[in-house]
Amino acid sequence: MRIKKVADLKKSIKDILERVPYSKTNESLPAIINGLDLKQNDSVLAIAGSGDQAFAMLEYAARVEVVDKSSDQIFLVKLRAEALRREEYSLFLRSSVDNFKELIKERNCYFSKRGRRQKIRGNLEQLVFLKPSNISEVISERKFSKVYLSNALDYIPCDKRRPMIFNFDDLVIDEELTNKAGRCEFQRYEDTGKLVGYWEPVVYRRKK
Numbered sequence: 001m002r003i004k005k006v007a008d009l010k011k012s013i014k015d016i017l018e019r020v021p022y023s024k025t026n027e028s029l030p031a032i033i034n035g036l037d038l039k040q041n042d043s044v045l046a047i048a049g050s051g052d053q054a055f056a057m058l059e060y061a062a063r064v065e066v067v068d069k070s071s072d073q074i075f076l077v078k079l080r081a082e083a084l085r086r087e088e089y090s091l092f093l094r095s096s097v098d099n100f101k102e103l104i105k106e107r108n109c110y111f112s113k114r115g116r117r118q119k120i121r122g123n124l125e126q127l128v129f130l131k132p133s134n135i136s137e138v139i140s141e142r143k144f145s146k147v148y149l150s151n152a153l154d155y156i157p158c159d160k161r162r163p164m165i166f167n168f169d170d171l172v173i174d175e176e177l178t179n180k181a182g183r184c185e186f187q188r189y190e191d192t193g194k195l196v197g198y199w200e201p202v203v204y205r206r207k208k
Contacts, residue, residue, distance in 0.1 A: 009083060016072060028184050031181040031185040033057070044064045045147045048067060048068035084124065085121065092111075171205065173203065173204055
C-alpha cells in the first residue's frame, strides 16, 4: 500500500469508515482465540469484517488470510494494517461513531494489553489479503488448518451450506473448545453489564 503521509492515511480511514457496515467487532475476541485454540503452525482463513478478529489471530497463528465479499471491508483491514505498521495506534483503533461504546471500549482494551499490538505488528507480513469473494469459494479451493466463519453461514441458504462450506458429515462439535469459547463469551456478557449481545459460539473439528 502506497500512502506516503499520515494525513492521507487518516483521510482514507475516515472515508472508508463512512462506507463500511463493520468498523469493529461485536464478538468476543478472547472467545474466538480460545475457541480456535490457535497454534504457531496454524494457517487460518478468516472473514475480514472489521479486521479485529484477523489481527487478534495474527498474534498466535503462522499465517492469517482474510477474505470478504466486500472490497471495502478488505480495504479497511489493509488501511488498519498500514496504520499498525506505522505505529499509528489511534488510527488502527479508529471506528465509526455509534451507540455501541461498550464494544469500542472492550475492543480497545483487548488490543491495548501490554505488548500485544507490538507483537501483532511484528507479524504483519503473515497477513494475506485475498481478492473479494465468498468464503465458501476459497474453502473449496484451498486448505487451511483453521477456518473462522463468524456469521457467514447466516448469509448462505441452508440448502446450499453443505456443498459450499464443508461436508458436515465429516465434522463433529468439539465440546471442550465450544465450552471454553462459550465461557469467554458469557464472561464478556456479564462484564459489560449485559449491554452487548450474547453470541453462542460453536467449534467444529474433523472426525478422527
